[in-house]
Amino acid sequence: MTLLGPLKPFLTNLIMPPAGPLLLMLGAAFLARYRRRLAWGLASVAFVSLWVLSCDATAYGLHRLLLHSYPPITTDKLQQAKAIVVLGGGVEPNVPEYDRSILGARAHMRLIYGVHLAKQSQLPLVYAGGKGWEALNSQIESEAAVAAYVLARDHQMRFAWVDDQSRDTRENAQRSHEKLHGQGIQTIALVTNDWHMQRSVRNFEQAGFSVVPAPMGYVSKPEGWESYCVPTASGLGNSRMVLREWLGLLFT
DSSP: OTTTGGGHHHHHHHHSTTHHHHHHHHHHHHHTTTOHHHHHHHHHHHHHHHHHHTSHHHHHHHHHHHSOOOOOOOHHHHTTOSEEEEEOOOEEEEETTTTEEEEOHHHHHHHHHHHHHHHHHOOOEEEEOOOOGGGTTTOOSOHHHHHHHHHHHHHOOOOSEEEOSOSSHHHHHHHHHHHHGGGTOOEEEEEEEHHHHHHHHHHHHHHTOEEEEEEESOOOOOOSTHHHHSOOHHHHHHHHHHHHHHHHHHHO
């Protein structure tokens, strides 16, 4: 798995939309002169799949079909945990207007929700995020270091502990357990997007934790007829995330 790690972002991006359908179109272009019927078939499949996957309703339907969704955490459930672990979600490196790296939008929302739960419960707050496989060469600071800066600047808080070495969710789970198990922490509230929760729960339970899911960032149910037939950037992005998580459940 470690040998494959650096290739995972490239291979995933190659398979996922929009690259996957575009590669089918490229194949159709090469075949157009020699196998016209096959070429038209590939082009049609590519066009229809890209259009359909770009609809918000498709993203919502795929999430309901392929992944398990979790209800928001309740106060009673939160009280069962001994710590709150927030999973990283990406960094925007070298942002010129701040003259430093900042958390990506997804990671920022996870952190905000983790802070909300920590203030509500007074539980220690942990952040798990190093340098992902895709960012090993471009990211200077670990995501945990960026998150710690944001936490101190915006909320005047500090993490009880950070994992700043991991490259993926499986390593997040393993390193977190190595640290927290030694402190007598076995049950954690795990903060990540709802579509990412199923694989995250599995990884953290395999590492030895008892996990209380604390999901956020749901794939929303679409409203309006246009969401069922009009492609959007958000629809394509959500479909891509759901399919990526589904593949992650199958092969990791």
